[in-house]
Amino acid sequence: MDIHTVPFGQHLKEAEVFHGHLCGGIVSGVRMALRGLKEIGIRDPKGEDRKNLIVFVEIDRCATDAITSVTGCRPGKRSMKIKDYGKMAATFINLESGRAVRLASKGPKDSEQAGSLEDAIKAASDEDLFWIQHGSVPLGAGDLPGRPVRSVPCAHCGESVMDMRDLCVNGESLCQPCAEGQSYFIPGRQA
Ligand SMILES: [Zn+2]
Numbered sequence: 190m191d192i193h194t195v196p197f198g199q200h201l202k203e204a205e206v207f208h209g210h211l212c213g214g215i216v217s218g219v220r221m222a223l224r225g226l227k228e229i230g231i232r233d234p235k236g237e238d239r240k241n242l243i244v245f246v247e248i249d250r251c252a253t254d255a256i257t258s259v260t261g262c263r264p265g266k267r268s269m270k271i272k273d274y275g276k277m278a279a280t281f282i283n284l285e286s287g288r289a290v291r292l293a294s295k296g297p298k299d300s301e302q303a304g305s306l307e308d309a310i311k312a313a314s315d316e317d318l319f320w321i322q323h324g325s326v327p328l329g330a331g332d333l334p335g336r337p338v339r340s341v342p343c344a345h346c347g348e349s350v351m352d353m354r355d356l357c358v359n360g361e362s363l364c365q366p367c368a369e370g371q372s373y374f375i376p377g378r379q380a
C-alpha cells in the first residue's frame with residue numbers, strides 16, 4: 190500500500206488514536222513523516238518497505254508518536270532511534286539506497302495563537318514548517334535490526350551489553366555507566 194495515496198486526515202486520525210489526543214505535535218509529526226518518507230522514496234513503510242527504513246527522532250514528545258504511527262518504526266524493532274536532543278526533528282533513512290533526509294521544525298510563528306496552531310500547521314507548506322536537508326547517516330552492524338551482533342558481560346558489573354555498546358577501557362569491556370563512572374540510576378537512595 191502506498192501511504193502517500195492515503196488522505197492526510199486518515200493519517201492524522203490514526204496518529205491521534207495512537208497518541209491519545211490531537212495536538213500541534215501530532216499534526217507536525219504526521220507532516221514530517223510523510224514528507225520524510227517521500228524524500229527517500231519509501232511508499233509502504235509498514236509493508237513492502239518495512240525492512241528498508243530506519244528513523245532517528247530527536248525528541249521524546251508528541252511528534253515522535255506521530256512518526257511511529259505513520260512509519261510503524263519502533264525502538265523495540267530497532268527501526269527507531271531516539272536521540273534525546275529536545276528538538277522536534279527527525280531523520281528518515283532508506284537502507285536500500287542509503288538516502289537520508291532530516292526534517293527539523295522551524296517552530297510556531299509568533300502570530301500563531303495556541304488555539305489555532307493545528308490549523309496553522311495544516312495550512313502551511315512543508316517548507317514553511319521545516320528545514321529539509323539531505324545527507325547520510327553512518328550506521329554500523331550494531332545499529333541494524335536483526336539478531337544481536339555481539340553480547341559481552343561488563344568486566345565491572347557483570348551485566349550483559351549487546352550490540353557493541355560496550356566500551357574498551359584499559360583492555361576491558363565495560364558497559365557505558367561503568368566506563369563513565371555515572372548512571373541515571375542511583376542505587377540505594379530514596380529520592
Ligand atoms: Zn500531544
Ligand SMILES: [Zn+2]
Binds near residue numbers: 343345346347348363
Ligand atoms: Zn558495567
